[in-house]
Amino acid sequence: MDRRKFLAAGGGAAAVAAVTGFGGQYLQDKRFSVNTASVKLNAPAVKAPPLPSGAEINDIPGLTAFYTPNSQFYRVDTALVVPQISPQSWQLRIHGMVDRPMTLTFADLMKRPMIDHDVTLTCVSESVGGNLLGNARWQGALLADLLKEAGIQKGATQIVMRDVNGMNLGVATDPVMDGRASLLAIGMNGQPLPQEHGFPVRVVVPGLYGYVSACKWVVDMELTTFAAFDAYWAKRGWSQQAPIKTESRIDTPKGNVAAGKVMIAGVAWAQHRGIEAVEVGIDGTWHQATLAAQDTIDTWRQWYYPWQATPGNHTLQVRATDKTGYTQTAVVHRPEPNGATGYHTVHVTVA
């Protein structure tokens, strides 16, 4: 008697839970999701320079592609549900240490001259040999021009960027204003920004880790100083400023390989300094690797080294030197507080 009643009640409760849960999810998607196709990218005022021949190597199996497809681009953020902002309602407020606080609509932004630029974004949580970085062609308006229009004041050292959820990232003013292609981006690899990557507008600053620059779903910029405000990650023990460290990675080979000619290949990056050279260490002996042609200094560079593999166990390492002459350090350090260091090391067995 009780059991029957309980089973009926329990079944009813389970049905209610399922209907409300899944129905709620469906309604949330239906009511709040925004179609990115509503944004049409125009031809940019400044096209990216044609890719030098040999800048993109795609005939080595296992080597990371030069451009990362949008669907495979890494995503690290704190938004449990992807914010949905319609371009019609999007506004960017610029305030704080500026002479002329302003509010920018999406239509205003679209009227600004657009720039295409290739930038490799990197997450500060990228451990040595990890895959939390990706390269894309971004389209956007120069942030520096906008801030000059707003009358950025001399003492402003930090731009606190807030997304629609109140998440905030603090970027140093200097790298944004020093002439590099810091963008208020609306396009990624020729497409409107995907929802997960900040639709309709995100920030891309070459040379800085994402957590101090690459604000997605950005709606607010406050000019201030580093002394006055600790942004989200700075409050949690990460550095306030964090240029991307010179690093490199072996993509192939891994594990077991057959003896004979083996292509050792990977990528190296030192955004906004540029990669000058890559060396491959085979059992402690360093060899100069061949680099793909330079695209911009804001992207990674693919590299390879043909190796005559002999049977046995071997240790492969890689180290990069950037255009400032700095060779990446062998000191192993974890990602916190401002990026991991160390040589990527791969153990292979040749049979």
Add this chain to the structure above:
Amino acid sequence: MSFQDPPRRPRLSRYPAHGQYEDDYPSYQHTEVDYSSGNGYRGSTGRTGAAGQRAAWDDPPQQSVWSTGSQRSLRSTGAQRSLRSTGAQRSLRGSGYQQSVWDTGSQRSLRDSGSQRSLWGTGAQRSVRDSGAQRPPWDDPPWDDPVQETSWEAPAQQDGWELPRRASGALQMISDDSSGQPRHAAGGERRSRGLLPGAVAGFLAAAVAIGVANLVAAFVRPQASPIIAVGEAFIDRTPPALKNFAVQKFGENDKNMLLLGMYVTIALIAVVIGILAWRRVAIGVAGIGLFGLFGAFVAITRPESHVTDVIPSVAGGIAGIATIVWLVRAGRPASRYRPRWTGGNS
């Protein structure tokens, strides 16, 4: 047959002399009596209404039978239960299993353990306890139990009419039992009641709460959903090392892993709340209510939150409370809301 509200009182009233046994029973001393008989006896007599059972008591007590291990094992088997409602069962009880009156206790326990309630903590576990079938005898020294002591002596001396008196005496022990402090069973046994249905009720209440909150969030904003609000609040409080671990280990799936962890945690807490609610529904109301309030608090303290962000959590909490109350009421006999044998049978 309703075993929840048996016609106890009218039956007792037929035995005007029962009072004297109430006074007397502590004097009975016989440790050989199987505790289980007395144990099973409790709560039984008043509820056995059939004349056929009385006929069974008329049989001479056969101590040799009912004190044997075989008898005990028989009682503890499922086969015995299946015999419960049959004539064979009665004859068995009436003959060999002759603590007669005490046997009515086992009768009750068997009845309780019948198919109708067999899945239920309230029914099945209680019946197990009452019957003593699954409890090792050494757990309960018979000499601590006056009823059992009585039970041994009594059958030899009683005819069918006197046995019920003893039964009435034992009924006092039942009321003792109904006070919430089982005389025999350790507290743990009592606490273990309602484990499965309580867990199910708690789980479902949480599921309904989350579902309704999710539905309501579709009319407020997705970030107002308590799961999302609490999850994002958790992200904000994640130490860098854990954040790195999650990002590097799970990559794109770090958020799904967080949600999975949250759902598992909520389910575990809800199961505990449900089990407690089975004993005391107020605990369920308070537990689920606290869940809802917590969600509302977190939702409204998020950056960029709106006042309306409390609505999904509050709605979910109310739905969860309604569900836990509903399920406990549905699964638990109404009589268990009040003491069963104290203060009469009103």
